[in-house]
Amino acid sequence: xxxxxxxxxxxxxxxxxxxxxxxxxxxxxxxxxxxxxxxxxxxxxxxxxxxxxxxxxxxxxxxxxxxxxxxxxxxxxxxxxxxxxxxxxxxxxxxxxxxxxxxxxxxxxxxxxxxxxxxxxxxx
Amino acid sequence: xxxxxxxxxxxxxxxxxxxxxxxxxxxxxxxxxxxxxxxxxxxxxxxxxxxxxxxxxxxxxxxxxxxxxxxxxxxxxxxxxxxxxxxxxxxxxxxxxxxxxxxxxxxxxxxxxxxxxxxxxxxxxxxxxxxxxxxxxxxxxxxxxxxxxxxxxxxxxxxxxxxxxxxxxxxxxxxxxxxxxxxxxxxxxxxxxxxxxxxxxxxxxxxxxxxxxxxxxxxxxxxxxxxxxxxxxxxxxxxxxxxxxxxxxxxxxxxxxxxxxxxxxxxxxxxxxxxxxxxxxxxxxxxxxxxxxxxxxxxxxxxxxxxxxxxxxxxxxxxxxxxxxxxxxxxxxxxxxxxxxxxxxxxxxxxxxxxxxxxxxxxxxxxxxxxxxxxxxxxxxxxxxxxxxxxxxxxxxxxxxxxxxxxxxxxxxxxxxxxxxxxxxxxxxxxxxxxxxxxxxxxxxxxxxxxxxxxxxxxxxxxxxxxxxxxxxxxxxxxxxxxxxxxx
Numbered sequence: 001x002x003x004x005x006x007x008x009x010x011x012x013x014x015x016x017x018x019x020x021x022x023x024x025x026x027x028x029x030x031x032x033x034x035x036x037x038x039x040x041x042x043x044x045x046x047x048x049x050x051x052x053x054x055x056x057x058x059x060x061x062x063x064x065x066x067x068x069x070x071x072x073x074x075x076x077x078x079x080x081x082x083x084x085x086x087x088x089x090x091x092x093x094x095x096x097x098x099x100x101x102x103x104x105x106x107x108x109x110x111x112x113x114x115x116x117x118x119x120x121x122x123x124x
Numbered sequence: 125x126x127x128x129x130x131x132x133x134x135x136x137x138x139x140x141x142x143x144x145x146x147x148x149x150x151x152x153x154x155x156x157x158x159x160x161x162x163x164x165x166x167x168x169x170x171x172x173x174x175x176x177x178x179x180x181x182x183x184x185x186x187x188x189x190x191x192x193x194x195x196x197x198x199x200x201x202x203x204x205x206x207x208x209x210x211x212x213x214x215x216x217x218x219x220x221x222x223x224x225x226x227x228x229x230x231x232x233x234x235x236x237x238x239x240x241x242x243x244x245x246x247x248x249x250x251x252x253x254x255x256x257x258x259x260x261x262x263x264x265x266x267x268x269x270x271x272x273x274x275x276x277x278x279x280x281x282x283x284x285x286x287x288x289x290x291x292x293x294x295x296x297x298x299x300x301x302x303x304x305x306x307x308x309x310x311x312x313x314x315x316x317x318x319x320x321x322x323x324x325x326x327x328x329x330x331x332x333x334x335x336x337x338x339x340x341x342x343x344x345x346x347x348x349x350x351x352x353x354x355x356x357x358x359x360x361x362x363x364x365x366x367x368x369x370x371x372x373x374x375x376x377x378x379x380x381x382x383x384x385x386x387x388x389x390x391x392x393x394x395x396x397x398x399x400x401x402x403x404x405x406x407x408x409x410x411x412x413x414x415x416x417x418x419x420x421x422x423x424x425x426x427x428x429x430x431x432x433x434x435x436x437x438x439x440x441x442x443x444x445x446x447x448x449x450x451x452x453x454x455x456x457x458x459x460x461x462x463x464x465x466x467x468x469x470x471x472x473x474x475x476x477x478x479x480x481x482x483x484x485x486x487x488x489x490x491x492x493x494x495x496x497x498x499x500x501x502x503x504x505x506x507x508x509x510x511x512x513x514x515x516x517x518x519x520x521x522x523x524x525x526x527x528x529x530x531x532x533x534x535x536x537x538x539x540x541x542x543x544x545x546x547x548x549x550x551x552x553x554x555x556x557x558x559x560x561x562x563x564x565x566x567x568x569x570x571x572x573x574x575x576x577x578x579x580x581x582x583x584x585x586x587x588x589x590x591x592x593x594x595x596x597x598x599x600x601x602x603x604x605x606x607x608x609x610x611x612x
Binding site: 020023024027033036037040043044046047050051054077078081084085088091092095096099100102103106107115119122 | 253267271274279280286287293310
């Protein structure tokens with residue numbers, strides 16, 4: 001019972017860990033290149049959820065200082081990290097999709113297994 | 125002015141990267157001049173960095189003037205100075221080679237300088253998130269440097285590189301988040317000051333962080349079970365790219381990883397996780413199996429790529445011994461290896477370019493036809509095996525001493541056995557080239573290699589000998605770095 005209560009209080013960490021593993025599994029188990037990329041994006045999003053929830057305070061306001069008011073602020077640093085992380089993950093996704101387009105024009109397939117077959121046929 | 129040196133170095137490399145395509149579009153003939161002078165100024169700035177670091181000890185720089193616990197910290201210590209200098213020298217020689225080959229692509233130079241900037245950023249970062257951002261820049265630029273060849277195998281290798289390294293990045297970012305959660309800081313020094321409390325309160329979270337870091341950095345360093353992306357990428361990439369990536373980039377990740385381990389986790393972590401033994405086992409497996417894979421390869425470039433897997437094992441082994449000599453060996457091997465491997469990749473590039481052959485068994489009798497290139501290749505291969513006057517011997521010597529200091533006689537056996545294995549895949553190439561005659565009907569034409577293409581290779585090969593004879597010079601700087609890391 002005690003464990004359940006603590007788990008419920010920290011549900012966002014648990015969810016982000018689950019999402020991370022789902023993304024990881026999708027990335028490893030699917031042979032379709034687009035699905036691999038979707039898995040990678042889920043993984044990155046899970047990390048962002050984790051980072052944002054690290055800095056979140058219940059009832060906290062946006063960290064903008066107004067004169068004379070004593071308000072509880074959420075921690076702005078993880079949000080800045082997430083912002084940078086989103087930019088990084090966006091650029092990696094775009095680059096990967098550009099490479100996928102190239103691979104598709106070369107092999108006419110998006111499936112890694114088929115691409116491997118075509119490659120080994122070309123080598124032989 | 126001198127105060128801003130660390131930032132100025134990275135900024136200079138970034139600005140050069142942007143200027144090169146602009147100049148190329150305005151006046152094509154000027155591009156090589158700008159590239160080479162950029163490389164030279166880069167060397168001068170890096171040597172100045174090293175000099176400052178040795179003279180004034182570790183220097184901290186805070187961009188924007190924010191204090192360490194709020195802002196970003198950049199460190200200029202002997203390790204950073206040494207790595208920046210090494211990187212700029214190898215970088216310049218490889219640039220000379222590219223100019224000699226006559227690649228008319230301004231984007232290639234641009235990406236090279238971007239990669240250089242991100243490498244300097246990684247070794248000087250004292251803030252883990254800053255480190256992460258620089259690692260992502262280097263990931264994207266190195267993938268672009270492979271994909272720029274635009275052949276089917278290069279695109280394939282580049283995609284594999286990108287997606288597997290992106291998993292590593294995700295793991296590292298999650299680890300950084302967890303470390304921030306339990307310590308409240310991103311600055312390595314501040315994390316280290318909080319780590320004792322965290323070790324008592326959250327040992328399981330720290331175990332998770334370490335696991336994520338080992339997997340993430342392990343993928344980026346290509347340590348043995350996580351090396352699968354490396355051979356495809358390096359064998360398909362353009363020759364200068366594989367020379368630079370193999371000789372330096374993966375090792376710089378190693379420096380970043382072990383800087384975190386030494387500053388933050390060492391020695392308290394050993395009560396929670398047997399980190400040293402895990403890394404030692406991974407390194408030993410990498411050394412042995414990397415060499416075994418290399419022996420079975422028929423393609424010259426793939427053989428060199430697998431040999432990289434084996435060599436990163438030595439470096440990880442040296443760092444994970446946690447002794448003075450082991451650390452000396454690791455740093456020395458990073459320096460020596462950079463010269464040996466770039467010699468071999470560039471020489472192999474010359475061989476493939478002038479014969480059009482990649483298979484080892486087709487290289488019979490090449491030694492007399494390409495004497496200069498092959499001499500450089502031979503010197504580097506002998507250095508890699510560890511023949512005494514050459515530089516590879518000294519790094520292995522210190523690694524063996526370190527293993528003895530750490531009371532690990534098995535590792536000594538592994539290091540000596542692996543030298544034998546190195547000989548087993550490098551010597552056949554040399555013997556075939558010098559002593560075999562090409563079979564009847566198999567004689568082939570060799571295009572003449574121009575001096576501007578073999579001079580960079582010769583310079584690198586000679587520095588293998590020079591670094592062997594003058595091993596005391598790098599050791600002076602390395603000793604400072606070692607006391608810095610071991611002193612905590």
